[in-house]
Amino acid sequence: MKILVCVTSVPDTTTKIAFTDNNTRLNKAGVTFITGPYDDYALARAVELKEKTGASVTVLNVGEADTEPVIRKCLAIGADDAIRVNAEPTDAYFVAEQIAAIAQETSYDLILMGRESIDYNGGQVHGIVGEMLGIPSISPVMLLDIEGDTAQITREIEGGKESLEAKLPLVLGCQEPIAEWKIPNMRGIMTARTKPLKVVEPTGTDKLTTVDSYELPAPRGAVKMIPAEEAETLIQLLHNEAKVI
Template structure:
């Protein structure tokens, strides 16, 4: 089985968000980057499937060279090789076009990625890639098994989950608890250094969106503290002051 795992390189969940260049560039200074947490789940499940059933895992990233440490980490966790499309991603459509282009050349059985990136939170790349390749896509997938060329999987739906079965190839957007995150071991880290990381140039895509500016939410007002002995007052305040009841 050939598995493609697409990963994002995103600021750590605790990173402080700020912008430079007149609010048109994200301020990377002092920000720790990580593999997108949802992509990490996708990668972990891919490694488990490979360990159980054999096959190969290719990691794909659309981004610039500063993502290479995260790509190496994915190789250390258990991917066999990696492809980086060397470009600054413009938007979801652009990224999906690059992924679809790579996938068309390699015919993967399974294309996994996180349900969304935690920087732009669109949650649409898997659907775009699926449609561009003319194969089914599903998200958010929280359980996945492969048997005889078929995927048996569970999707989270409003207030519950549904169990589905579909024939490969498929594109799946993943989330917990599909697998436990994996931490690379020393052997993995050593072998990752020599695993192939191929850098390719992007295909051209029509200009769909362009960034005007970034902004931050208005600062939150003071928290109004209510003494515990007057806790009941909260209900009155929610009715008359906040007007949310």
């Protein structure tokens, strides 16, 4: 079985976001970049499947050269090799096109990725890849088991979950609790240095969307504190002042 895991390199979840160049670029100064948390779940499940069934795991990132530490970490966690498409991943259709182009060269049984990247939060790339390849896509996937050519899947839906069955190949957007996040060990870190990381140039499509500028939300006004002994006043304030109940 061949598994492709697509990962994003994103600011750590604790990052205070700021912009630069007249609000046209993220200010990367002091920002730690990590593997997308949802992508990390996808990778962890892929490595578990590798350990269980001997599957091969290839990591794919669409990103510029500064994403390579994240890719090396994925290799240290247990992926066999990696591909980086040398382009800024700013448009969902564009990114999906790059992934589909790689997937058309090698036929993967499973293409896994996070349910969404935590920078743009679109949650669309897996579905577009599925459409481009003409195979089913499912997201957000909470449980994944493979028996032969059939996948047993649990997907979260609003207010609950559903159990699904589908034949491979599939594209899946993953989330917890599909697997526990894996932390690379020393041997993994050493071997990751020599695992193959191929860099390819993007296939040429114009981006269908571009970001003109960014903006930070206006700060909330000062908090109005209500003494605990007068807690009931809160309900009056929500009713008469904020008018939300």
